[in-house]
Amino acid sequence: MTAANPSKGCPVCNGFEGLNMLCPQCGEMMEDRGRFLDLLADYSPYRPIDDLKRTDGYPDLDTHQCPHTLYCRNCGHDQLMMVAEILL
Template identity: 50%
Template sequence: MGICPVCNGFEVVQTNCPSCGSELEESGRIMDYYDDYSPYMPIDQMKLEDGYPSDYEDGQCPHLYKCSKCGYDEVKFIQE
């Protein structure tokens, strides 16, 4: 298990919205949105159940990025 540089504040990933060009806002790990208890579950367990097979195998942390202007969102995989 690695350490996610975005979760731990070591790195900021800046990217622009492909729809309107505004900067996307980092909104946390995608699995934190699954249900009320997801943020409290072990990270590796959630990676096995999140539907992204490569995140556990390749040591990546899936983060949700959203555009506050047009509503576009995407998941970016951050290397741990």
């Protein structure tokens, strides 16, 4: 049985995948600091994801991308990585 309205979600946020990326500055493994949108305000982690995207600078929900913050503990480099959402 298929869902009438399939939803999309981030495979990293939902625990299906991990982010494994080497730092472009020093080559060490970067750590995922979570969704960028969760870092913007105290209650961001508790708000619906699509609502956060609309109000915090990602109005085009059709892209189905989840922004994650990556950080290198070795050299301090940080960057944003867009993760493609998948059907859940």
